[in-house]
Amino acid sequence: MKIGSLTQKWQHKDASIRLRAVQAATLDQEILIELGQSDPDFEVRRTAILQINDPTVLRLLADDVNVNQVATSRWAAILGSDLANFDKINENLPEFLLIRLVTEADQPDIRYKAASLITNQTRLEEILFTPNHSRVHQLCASNLDDETKLEQVHKHYLDKDKNVARIVKSKLQAIKKEREQVLQFETELSKTLDAIEKLADSENIDGLERRLSVLNDKWASLKSTCSADHQDRYNKAQFLCQQLIDESVALKGKPIEEAKSVLCSLRNLTEKFQGAASDLETLSQSLSAAGNCWPKGQDMAPFYSLFNPLENLHNQFEIWSAISKELASLHPEQLTRRMAALQWPEGFAEPDEIVKTRMGIEEHLTQIQKAKTGHRNRIKEVEEKLNQLESAITDGHLKQANRLRTSIKNKFNQFPAPQRLLNRSHLLATKLNELRDWQDFVTNPKREELCIGMDKLANDLSIHPREKARAIKELQDQWKKLGPSNNKQAQRLWTRFRKLGNLAFEPCGKYFESQKKAREQNFTERKKICASLELFLEENDWQKANWKLVVDIINKSRQEWHQYSDIPRSNRKKIQDRFNRVLDGLQEKLKSEFSRNQAKKSALIEEMRGLTEIDVPTTQATAQARVLQTKWKDVGVTDRYADRKLWKQFRTECDKVFNRRDEKLALDRKKQNETADATRSVLNSFDDLLKSDQAIHRNDINSFKKQFNAISQQRNQSSIRNEFQRLIKSAETILSQQAQTSKHQMIAELKRLSELCNQFEIGKIDAATLDGNWQSEVALDKKFTKRINLRREGSNKADPAEAEKLCIQLEILAGIESPPESAQARMAYQVERLNREFSQGNKQTISVEDQSTGIQVSWYCLPSMTLNDELNARFQRAEAVLGI
Template identity: 25%
Template structure:
């Protein structure tokens, strides 16, 4: 009420001020140009403010309260601060769609930009952390490649990094570069040691191969002293270089010393043999002088002086000398018949043919196996049978040595690489299973290369394999203990499963619990792995038998439940064409509930049955969807028809006759009986309310014309009661007479129109009185009823000075204004 009184006093004060400035005219004219001038001035001020690069806060105010849409949009586009953008978005929502969308997009772009900057900062921090981690890491695998990737990635974000981040990254890269140089130096030094080791292995391999060949095939009539001497000197120098400033294993040094000792022993024997050749010839009577050769004692003395190593076949001259001395050169083999020697000779000949073909095809692995076979078969022959094939054996042995040299030249880099990989693997910390698997792979690759004739290279590979497998060995020992624990766990599972089966009551069983026990037993059995295969056989058989005992009742129950679900599927298929549809849907829902209550089934069969059941239910509810679709189509057609009719009726106004408005209402009533949508039905009701209001205004206008006539008639003379509406008398009987001036003021209050300046004080008194009467009264009348009551007082109360033409005009104008407000 206080606000209402304040508004009244404000209106009065404004009217008083205007009257002081200008005399009151009969027809007051509103200041029509005041508001446009003010808005134009405001627009110019805001445009000037925009052109002067205002602050973000000022732009936010302009974007919300700008005089024109262009000003608000321009201010919104220049906003950059997130807080002000959020403020403008909140205030523009529902008021200015363009500004709202512009600010929303600017906020999105701002957030995306901030997210991108945040991602870049995180990327920089991550690169700095990775560089520092690599500088501290002891993992040298792909060190240079990872360092290169770090530097390439840093170039992409270098410009966004601050000074501290750049300093940290560069320091880490510097440390990495120093570590890389140390790695390269260590690799060079390691390579030198590997090369020296390779040279030692090559030396040992050459010595052992030469000595083995001499032991297997012997030498010709006389060993070559210069070749053996050259071999000794070159390999001694080679060994000295290969052992300089490096560590040599004791076993490796021992092998070299033994091989070199055997070679020196042979070389010394060859020298003694060459020095004693004239004496041997004299003993054998080959001097050509015709002198009688010395006796056996002299021959024995000469053999002892030469002292030929027993592990090497003696030359032909020594063998003859030994026969002359009366003792064999070599212990004879067990006597064999001639036929057996012929068969072995034939077998050796065939093996030599195969060896020759394999050597021509350069098949190293096959040739090596065939050569070993031929050497074995050659040793099984007696001296007489060997003699024809000795030269061929030496020839093929030489060819194999050449092939071995070429094979070693081709495979040696690969074998060295395998050694390096195995040595690298030995230094790596890996899962034992994966490490052991990698060791097996490298060993398989070594075997595929045909092994190595270089004993040193093989020893290197073998030593690296042993070192690499050492942690795996401990793991597999622990795994062996784990196998025993798992075996015990499996025995426990069998015992518990057997106890459950012995106590189970299948007539009243909890089938879901039984199925869970079956699944759990299988899962726990699988989890108890690994186990020793040999010890697991008996336990596995027992477990399989127990599972079969458990599966038999479970399968029977599953089959029964599957039959029940199949029956539900059949009933659902019958409902596909069932009528009425609502009943079919209710029964389908009941079937779904019944389906859920059925117990265990096999997963695959249950899935098939469920798909069939789901398909039948989908067909049932598809019929409902089809009906809804038909209803939707009918609603759309009804809405379209209603739009067309309502479009023609929306132009009706109070200028039309009451009959045409009533006909339009009947048409709308007919449309309300069709399948309209909720929104269209609301529009229809709204249009009907508008037509009702127009009819009411039409009827009110008719009343207004008759009331104006009565008002004007009362100015000249009294209005007979029979000319006035019958209800008017009851309206004025209980009330005191109201002066005509007050009636005009009250009508102006009800119509919301202005009263003359002279009546402002009286109008205020009447308004206060109306408020007082209204708060104390429980009856509420409409403005139309109150106006009718005022007119009844005007026309039917006794005459007074207030029933004049001026007040009559004021009363009629108030009536007209109230009609215009309808």
């Protein structure tokens, strides 16, 4: 490369300088393409290629073996992020570039489309064994057809990506199914060819045409995919078969009538033996004759269809004949086996001897089965009882164990038990005897304790009889739990325990006797209650009944009835039925009264509900509700349960009325509170404004008045109104003070500006100084500003007479004398003013303060040449007198 005096860095002969120039990323694409294509240094080429953005150039560079990898990678990076660009150039791309896109493209859609263009099985396998998106792996798996590779991929993805594993498994199954179908086709093809060639070589031409037709139909479904050799083999065999058929047709004309006669005789035999099993001995001769009479060469199918069942019948008859000869000497089991070999043809009648023999065998087998079942059940029952006996011995339940032992002995007497059960029973009997001895040893001291306990009960008279009876029962139960008394010592203890128990129960017996008498007395009292209620039910005047008294009588009767509840058990149902009958009679009388009163209360409920449903004023609804409550109390008796339900409804409607009243009161209170809060907020805001340093304006006062008047005040809130009027007065005072202060400030500012104008007019300051000092923080009134600006601009004309007039006016307001030389002018002004007030009706109504302010404004807006020292002195003296 030739380098001139003005050579660029990327053209420098030093490769490192060229590399730095490329790394600076400032070169144009044309330069980068030139370097990437032809630079002698590999690192320069690689760095330049990594910055090239043209996929077409990169595609060409990818064919260069020296920079193939870097160019391919850069090409994949660019296309991998631009789907639209990829769609334009994706045709005829080599697979190595597609592989790069599949593995390096940024967009999953580009990877997917690139993978869809790859057909090489090895490349697809490589992609499946490298990390990538699941969609890409699934697509590659769908396009992979090599069985060996599919098996490897399936093994690899079993525990990684179930979707890929499922696709691969489906492909493998499809390949296996296709292989099986091919193998099945080849097998069928081979079988068909072998069958037709065998048929062509066969000497038996019976049914040849039918069999050939079947093979032709089968070959029609196979020939579309068979080879030419297979087709030639089939055609040759088919030709030979057709020749045989043609020859057989020529040989026809057999004696059909003879065949028909044989078939008729066979049908007659079949019908005969289907109806009855007689003359079976002659069947063999008949079959032999039919076989000899059948014409040769005739189709045997009709013959055998009738002959074979009859031949089978003859064979089974021969078997039965052999069995019947040995019937008396055969054991039942032997006979059963022999009869099992006898398979009488279906449709033919069986001989009566065979039927009887089968029934006898079935009955014998049934008895044997019953005997076996009964034996097994007995063994099972004994085993269960032995298990129960073993558990009872283990748990120490002697009484239960004795019962089980007796039951087992009885079972052994009913059937021959196996020796193993007898041995186990003997072993358990030994353990049971040991348990008896041990329990006698253990339980006798406990029996002694129970006797002592019973003795204490017998001698302790402080225990209540009911409690003593319960304690006696507990001791007796404990004695029973100890089991039977099998030895002499236990028998002596039992006699002692029984005597002590009888002695201890004597006071209990007396107590229970007294209780019996009390129950009899209670029974008598209950009868009296029933009698009195029956008398009341019969004699009371129910037309003028005191229903509250009736209810009280019923309630009192129930209380007394419950008081005398302890009566003899045998009399309970009868007396209770009598009490229920008389109560039912009284309740029936009450029922109509209850209904009338319930109707009245229901009407009150509806009336109360009407107060909530119609638009009734709250006050009126509340008063009416109280009236209805009083009426409710005046209604007579009602059923307690129904009254409770009605009262709940009435109370609900009452609550609605009173809730509406409470809601109105709460709403009124809320409005009052809101009004008070809003008023107080206005007053507080007004007071805060007055106390602050902020200037007050007339709009502020008007705004607070508007807010205050917008809030509806109660008549009893005069104190609030008075407080607001006080604040208004304070605001007016402050507003007046503010106005006065503002005027003084404006006059002072006007004096300052007038002095600036004086100095400018006499030449002491220039215009720039005047402008620089003109601005001020005090805002003048618009009229003041306009007039002083006219002076500043030099628009005001000098008028000495006007100046003297202004000075005289201020002196008159101050109440001081003007100099003698101004007396005539003063007199003229006063005459002019009086003339204006009396003759023209223009009476002066402006305050002294406002008049003095107007004079001052006019004075200070006069040019300096209009004024002299004497007038200034006079004007200042008048200002001092007025204090302005």
